[in-house]
Amino acid sequence: MKKLLIATFGLMLMLPAFTQKPSVGEKKEFNLQFRIKGLQDTIIFMANYYGGKQYYKDTADVNNEGYFSFSGMKDYPSGIYMMVLPDRKSYFEFIINETEFTMETERGNLVNAMKIKGSKENEAFYQYMQYLSDKQGEAKPIKEELGKTDDDKKVEELKEKLNQLDKEVKAWQKDFLETNKETFAAKVFSTTPDPEIPEDLPIKEGEDADKAKFKYFRNHYLDNIDFSDDRLVRTPIYHNKLEYYIKKLTPQIPDSINKAADNIIGKAKASDELFKYSVHYITNTYEKSKIMGMDAVFVHMVENYYMSGEAFWVDSTNLGKISERAMTLKPLLLNKVAQNIILPDTGGKWHNLHSIDAKYTVLYFWDSGCGHCKKATPKLKKFYEDFKDEYKMEVFAVGTELEIKDWKKYVKDNKLPWINVSDTPEINKNAYDYLAKGVTTLNSLNFRDVYDIYSTPVVYILDKDKKIIGKRLSVEQIEDFIKDMEKLEKEKKS
Numbered sequence: 001m002k003k004l005l006i007a008t009f010g011l012m013l014m015l016p017a018f019t020q021k022p023s024v025g026e027k028k029e030f031n032l033q034f035r036i037k038g039l040q041d042t043i044i045f046m047a048n049y050y051g052g053k054q055y056y057k058d059t060a061d062v063n064n065e066g067y068f069s070f071s072g073m074k075d076y077p078s079g080i081y082m083m084v085l086p087d088r089k090s091y092f093e094f095i096i097n098e099t100e101f102t103m104e105t106e107r108g109n110l111v112n113a114m115k116i117k118g119s120k121e122n123e124a125f126y127q128y129m130q131y132l133s134d135k136q137g138e139a140k141p142i143k144e145e146l147g148k149t150d151d152d153k154k155v156e157e158l159k160e161k162l163n164q165l166d167k168e169v170k171a172w173q174k175d176f177l178e179t180n181k182e183t184f185a186a187k188v189f190s191t192t193p194d195p196e197i198p199e200d201l202p203i204k205e206g207e208d209a210d211k212a213k214f215k216y217f218r219n220h221y222l223d224n225i226d227f228s229d230d231r232l233v234r235t236p237i238y239h240n241k242l243e244y245y246i247k248k249l250t251p252q253i254p255d256s257i258n259k260a261a262d263n264i265i266g267k268a269k270a271s272d273e274l275f276k277y278s279v280h281y282i283t284n285t286y287e288k289s290k291i292m293g294m295d296a297v298f299v300h301m302v303e304n305y306y307m308s309g310e311a312f313w314v315d316s317t318n319l320g321k322i323s324e325r326a327m328t329l330k331p332l333l334l335n336k337v338a339q340n341i342i343l344p345d346t347g348g349k350w351h352n353l354h355s356i357d358a359k360y361t362v363l364y365f366w367d368s369g370c371g372h373c374k375k376a377t378p379k380l381k382k383f384y385e386d387f388k389d390e391y392k393m394e395v396f397a398v399g400t401e402l403e404i405k406d407w408k409k410y411v412k413d414n415k416l417p418w419i420n421v422s423d424t425p426e427i428n429k430n431a432y433d434y435l436a437k438g439v440t441t442l443n444s445l446n447f448r449d450v451y452d453i454y455s456t457p458v459v460y461i462l463d464k465d466k467k468i469i470g471k472r473l474s475v476e477q478i479e480d481f482i483k484d485m486e487k488l489e490k491e492k493k494s
Contacts, residue, residue: 031100032070034083038107040064045084047091051277052239054082066107078184079234095121097184097231124185128176135169184231191237195220218249222264230273242278246285254296257286261301276313279305292471293334302326328452338363338466339450341398343421346408351396351419354466359392360482363460365447367400368410370456376475377414377457383479384418391482394418398447400456423447 036044039062046058057076060068070076076096084091085107092110094103101119105111112130116122139162146158173189180186197213204212225232225241232238242264250260261282268274279301286297305311307323314322331339341353341363353363364380366373384395395418399407404422411420451458461470461481470481 027073027075028099030071030074030076032096033102034060034068034070035102035104036062036066036083036085036107036110037105039066039085042086044068044086046070047082047084048076049080049082049234049236051233051281052236052243057081077234078231080188080236093125095119095125095185095188097121120180121183121185124176124180124183125188128173128185128189131172131176132169135165139165187226187229187232188235188237191224191226191232191241193224195223218245221245221249222267225267227267227274228270230271233271233273233277238274238277239281242281246282252291252294254293254300257282257294257297258300261297262304265305272312276311279311280313292473295329296333299326299330299333328449331450332452332460332468332471334469334471335467338460338462338468340466341396341421341447343398343423345419345421346411351421353396356394356396356419356466358394359464360394360485361462361466362393362395362478363451363462364395364397365400365451365453365456365458366397367456368407369401373457377416380475380478381414381416383475387479387482391486393482396421398422400448400453 034044041064042062044060044062045056046060047054048057049055058070058074060070062068078097079095080093081096082091082093090107090110092105092114098119098121101122102117103119103122104115106113111126112133114126114130116126142158142161142165146155146162149155149158177186177190195217197216201213201216203209222241222245225238245264246257246260250256261278265275265278265282268278283298283301283305286294286301289295289297302322303326306314306319307326311319330336338353342350344350353361362380362384366377368374380395384393387393397416397418397420399411399420399422401407401422402425404424407422410416447453451460457475459471459473459475459478460468461473461478463469469485470478473481
């Protein structure tokens, strides 16, 4: 717990990630008195947790004897707070769940020298942390000695000492949590531990023991969280649990992540604050993910929690933007059939994307005047010429310029050997005439929006059925990607 709460605090205190303040509570009359011996004539900062970040909350003047206070009508919702010294490195944590108390400590020994009056919460909080600090001090020399000895008998003796110390700590923790069960401090500490895997865990015949233990651990990882308690979002505990469950205990495959997200969010609906934080965290995490395919999680979250009307914290303008983004990405998810494009080449011959007979189709959106495209296109040409036959590959290159003179010149001068098409000005002028004749499709005329083209070049890789199997790759990544696909295919056959 000490490791979790008393962590290195970089004090990159953030602005809220939401459109509203991260914590908005009813103002109450507070009288919080502090003293830090050795600190004088300066300003001190109070900060609060909101999920995995810290935010400045308030400031106070410190007099020449180290006294300072936070008094009056204040908005201090219950949770874990930090008192941050002027060096922005030293700090101590405390709980606000009462409106009046006194805390006194010493600079340079903020935790172990702490004395508290009038706060059952902080008495319990510091009793727990100071006890663990003492026990860690007892264990340290044993561990150091264990690391130095090669004597088997000595190793067993030292391991037994650590085992006994561990049993003593667990017994004390159990008694502490029972004695202080009415406090928020006890709830914080009871939420933190990982589930213990029973020594006699039943293992089914033929089942891998390690997998069975992992499954038990994952299935019970959320057991100790009180999902009805808003206060947990104003500690680092809930964020750490949520992040570990989603990122470490869940296979990073969209279907698995979506299932895990629905599980924890279903539980978090017992608290508006935990529900809001969970939905926002998961949505934001996978919207920003650089891993290909994770946008499927973003789309799932938007469809199920934003467009459903449950995201009460989002105003209508932002909801519209989020929803529009998700609906743009939805047809472009991996394993979706790429929407068809039928456009003419430099000579006026029409080409149908879906009619290309190739094992792999590189759908390449580019602009002859784009600096990045001028570097990427020659590399793609070399790769195409070297591997076209080996990989049964074709390139369907779509020029994105509205004027096609420069595009035609570049294609001709550089002898681009693949299918080169563009939506010519004539098509755009007479779009509905072409549609009426069945020559092209609406998607062809609106491919920039359909394929989310906001910069160039953009690459999609399609399989023989024109399903999207790769996207937003650089030209340099195409070769390795196709090689990996070929390797997977051989493994499946073997």
